[in-house]
Amino acid sequence: MINLFIGASIILTLLSFASLYRAIVGPTVADQVVAINMISTKITVIIILVALILGEKNYVDVALIYAMVSFITTISVAKYLERGKLF
Amino acid sequence: MEIIQTLLVVILLLGGVFFFSVGTLGLLRLPDVFTRLHATTKSDTLGTGLILLAAMVYLGIDIVVIKVFLILMFIWITNPTAAHIISKAVYDKEILEKKERSEDA
Numbered sequence: 001m002i003n004l005f006i007g008a009s010i011i012l013t014l015l016s017f018a019s020l021y022r023a024i025v026g027p028t029v030a031d032q033v034v035a036i037n038m039i040s041t042k043i044t045v046i047i048i049l050v051a052l053i054l055g056e057k058n059y060v061d062v063a064l065i066y067a068m069v070s071f072i073t074t075i076s077v078a079k080y081l082e083r084g085k086l087f
Numbered sequence: 088m089e090i091i092q093t094l095l096v097v098i099l100l101l102g103g104v105f106f107f108s109v110g111t112l113g114l115l116r117l118p119d120v121f122t123r124l125h126a127t128t129k130s131d132t133l134g135t136g137l138i139l140l141a142a143m144v145y146l147g148i149d150i151v152v153i154k155v156f157l158i159l160m161f162i163w164i165t166n167p168t169a170a171h172i173i174s175k176a177v178y179d180k181e182i183l184e185k186k187e188r189s190e191d192a
Contacts, residue, residue, distance in 0.1 A: 022123075034127055060151055079172070
């Protein structure tokens with residue numbers, strides 16, 4: 001079953017690189033924000049899969065913190081996009 | 088029992104990877120911001136749910152399952168919120184620019 005998790009995480013990594021195309025090229029800034037948001041969701045899932053593969057259950061906490069940080073990043077960039085300032 | 092667990096993990100994992108692939112395809116192929124948001128948000132959230140459910144089934148009865156469930160709930164709350172805020176920002180900006188253009192004319 002470990003091989004299955006390894007395969008899934010490899011596929012998710014390839015998909016992250018595919019969405020990196022939109023994050024770099026994307027015609028508007030909003031497209032890039034959408035792409036980065038998607039990549040960070042994938043990274044969260046990959047971290048959990050890595051925790052299962054290595055058998056290190058403490059790594060799950062890393063995924064939780066990563067999810068929180070990426071949420072705050074997305075929110076602040078979107079706010080900046082909307083108003084031209086953060087606060 | 089072992090066979091049922093393995094089968095469930097395989098099915099959930101394959102479903103999650105499938106939905107992630109569909110979301111990435113939508114991100115790359117669809118024409119503008121709103122359609123891309125439409126494609127990515129839903130498939131991403133569903134794919135995350137399926138893969139984390141697979142992880143929970145794989146772990147069985149364990150304290151870590153609660154943490155994984157917490158992450159799942161967090162992503163289910165934050166992902167739609169982020170999409171809503173991005174689309175609101177883009178929409179408001181476009182409306183504002185349109186209004187300014189019509190006032191100039």
